Amino acid sequence: MLQFLLMQNTFRGKEILITGGLGFIGSNLAIALVKAGATVTILDNLTPGQGGNLFNIAPVKENVSINYSDIRDRLAVEQVVKNKDYIFHLARQTDHILSLTDPFPDIDVNIRGTAIILEACKKYNPRARLIYAGTRGQYGKQVKLPVAEDAPANPRGIYEITNLTAEKMVLVYHDVHGVRGVALRLTNIYGPRSQMLHDHYGVVNWFVRLVLEGKTIPVYGDGKLKRDFLYIDDCIGAMLAVAATPACYGEIINVGRPDASDFLTLAKTIVKVAKKGRVALTPFSKERAAQEPGDFASDIAKIEALTGWKPKTGLVKGLQKTVAYYRTYGKNYW
Numbered sequence: 001m002l003q004f005l006l007m008q009n010t011f012r013g014k015e016i017l018i019t020g021g022l023g024f025i026g027s028n029l030a031i032a033l034v035k036a037g038a039t040v041t042i043l044d045n046l047t048p049g050q051g052g053n054l055f056n057i058a059p060v061k062e063n064v065s066i067n068y069s070d071i072r073d074r075l076a077v078e079q080v081v082k083n084k085d086y087i088f089h090l091a092r093q094t095d096h097i098l099s100l101t102d103p104f105p106d107i108d109v110n111i112r113g114t115a116i117i118l119e120a121c122k123k124y125n126p127r128a129r130l131i132y133a134g135t136r137g138q139y140g141k142q143v144k145l146p147v148a149e150d151a152p153a154n155p156r157g158i159y160e161i162t163n164l165t166a167e168k169m170v171l172v173y174h175d176v177h178g179v180r181g182v183a184l185r186l187t188n189i190y191g192p193r194s195q196m197l198h199d200h201y202g203v204v205n206w207f208v209r210l211v212l213e214g215k216t217i218p219v220y221g222d223g224k225l226k227r228d229f230l231y232i233d234d235c236i237g238a239m240l241a242v243a244a245t246p247a248c249y250g251e252i253i254n255v256g257r258p259d260a261s262d263f264l265t266l267a268k269t270i271v272k273v274a275k276k277g278r279v280a281l282t283p284f285s286k287e288r289a290a291q292e293p294g295d296f297a298s299d300i301a302k303i304e305a306l307t308g309w310k311p312k313t314g315l316v317k318g319l320q321k322t323v324a325y326y327r328t329y330g331k332n333y334w
Contacts, residue, residue: 010244012037017084019043019071019117020052020091021064024194024202025133025186025235027056029088032236034060043080043091045070050094051195051202055332071113078120086243087130089117089170092163097200099159110162111169118173118181130170130181131243136256138164138185141293146228146258148299149185149251156293171250180249182242187256187298191232191318192325196333204229207270208322209334211277218282223264226295228257231318234311241307248306256298257311266315273319 016033020026021042030040040060045068046052057064069076071091081087093099093109114132121128139147140154155161170181190204199206207217238255242248261269267279284292304310313321326333 010036011086011240014038014085015083016040017043017080017087019087019089021088022046022052022054022056022066023090023094024051024056025189025232025239026088026090027053027193028191028232028236029090029239030057030064031060032240034063036240040064041080041084042066043069043071043077047093049195049197049200053193053195053332055329056193072109072116074116074120077116078124081117081120081125081128084125084128087117087121087128088239088243089114089130089132092166093159095200096157096159099157103158106158106162110159111165114166114169118169118177118179121179122173122177126177126179128179129243129249130173130179131239132167132170132181132183133239134163134167134183134185135160136185136187136254136296136298137293138167139293139296142296145226145260145295146297146299147254149254149302167252171252174250182248182250183252184239184242184255185252185298186230186235187254187296188227188229189232189235190229191322192329193232194333196326196330204266204270204319205322205326207267208274208319208326209330211270211274212323212326212330214276217267217270217277217279219263219267219279220282220284223267223281224262225292226260226262226297227266228260228297229266229315229318230256230311231313231321234313237312238303238307238309241309242303245307248303251302251306253303253306254298254300255303256300258297258300260295260297261315269315270319270323273316274323 137160
């Protein structure tokens with residue numbers, strides 16, 4: 001309750017821009033900010049297959065403005081960043097499979113697009129606060145869990161490399177040009193409003209779709225690989241807490257969980273919650289094996305010390321909410 005009051009006091013009456021705001025995380029963020037009293041503008045070009053979905057903002061569709069431009073459109077971005085108090089930058093090329101076969105969309109959207117936003121802020125709105133959402137994949141393979149922000153970054157894919165590059169640009173503009181920015185490294189987020197058309201990203205939600213259709217969840221290897229799965233409401237709470245905390249700017253901050261679950265346990269839990277489907281072990285494909293970074297869990301001591309945030313939703317409760325959402329609204333996602 002105290003954190004919710006803080007959010008309302010921070011964001012009420014503020015002008016907010018969310019790039020990629022029709023996607024999974026962006027739409028949940030937009031809904032939370034509208035509830036907190038903010039004026040929300042969404043920038044999203046609804047690139048097919050990237051998760052943008054107008055149904056995602058159904059609860060607040062009368063309370064947000066949508067600009068359907070591309071973040072690589074310099075003139076459009078220069079106009080839309082003006083007078084914004086906070087900019088949550090979530091737009092990017094997110095398809096990991098595409099990044100394996102064609103690196104240029106990642107480079108163009110994730111790096112050049114971020115540079116265009118930063119330049120627009122520098123020229124037209126240097127007072128804005130920019131919250132950049134990167135990925136825990138930027139760390140790559142690690143030998144010690146949980147992984148803290150000072151761990152070496154050795155990404156194993158083009159997508160993760162472009163996220164790391166964009167993050168470094170955000171911090172350069174913070175240090176050199178005075179555009180206040182913070183770089184988040186988000187873990188495996190799941191929950192309502194994620195795309196469900198394919199398995200190229202969002203593994204938990206894809207597993208949920210499979211069981212709701214009565215199909216088999218394929219779990220790679222022996223199923224013992226571990227990840228820290230974070231429910232979307234906890235992710236949004238972390239992003240807002242960071243945005244509202246001045247001490248976070250100029251920092252790299254993990255958003256995840258220190259306690260990891262293995263994929264076999266995850267899949268069996270989804271089947272148990274949904275009361276449908278089944279689980280089967282399957283060999284890694286050559287491509288997935290090449291990019292697999294191994295076990296991962298997030299050290300969240302930094303965000304907890306700076307903001308007081310910590311995740312509240314356990315895996316079972318989060319999966320119950322996710323299954324319930326797609327049972328009701330699944331026709332809008334597949």
